[in-house]
Amino acid sequence: MSVGPAWEVREDEGAASWFTVRLAFADGARIDVLAVVCEACVFFEDVRARPALSPDDLTVLADWIEEPLLAACGLGADSRAGGGTSAGARRARPAWPRGTEGCRRAAGVYRSAQEEGRDPVLAVMSATGYGRRQALALIGQARETGLLTPRHARR
Incomplete structure (x- = not known):
């Protein structure tokens, strides 16, 4: 940046x-x-x-x-009104769970974004706070564990 x-x-x-x-x-x-x-x-x-x-x-x-x-x-954050607790302050994002629970949540975000017609990868990025590569890796793990359908149909 x-x-x-x-x-x-x-x-x-x-x-x-x-x-x-x-x-x-x-x-x-x-x-x-x-x-x-x-x-x-x-x-x-x-x-x-x-x-x-x-x-x-x-x-x-x-x-x-x-x-x-x-x-x-x-x-700095301390110079904002209220010592950094104003309405414009950054929101803390809860830590994304690892392992199966993280894959399950990512799959849910992915599917709901698809149903709403939004970009599912960007939805996972927004939900997790991860960059594109990490979000794609998490989506791939969800596919491997069977929580999401395969990307391409096998012939």
Whole structure:
């Protein structure tokens, strides 16, 4: 991830700073964000992603880039209202269980995303907090244990 300042606007005693953020992944996926930091809150002005992001993915994206953006502004988690416990604070994600229970939960997330017409891999990534490779490995384990149907029909 790279974070760089774009411009800043000062008014009275406050300031709004715009930043460019780029997330590049090993599989070629890329996300470019133009974000505004104002009064220790982060707002997205523009998001461009390949492949496209779902609304759920945008929520996860906000969690990923909030801390690096605030750090780039010189604002840490402790400088936010309420000592980091404000409504804009990052949500803690519970640890994903390992083994059979993790595979079972991943399979459930995968199937429900398929039924809703959403990308099942991105749904597993959002639920687990894992990157694409780890999520695909978890989905593969669920297939191997018989919790998901095989990817290709055997002839």
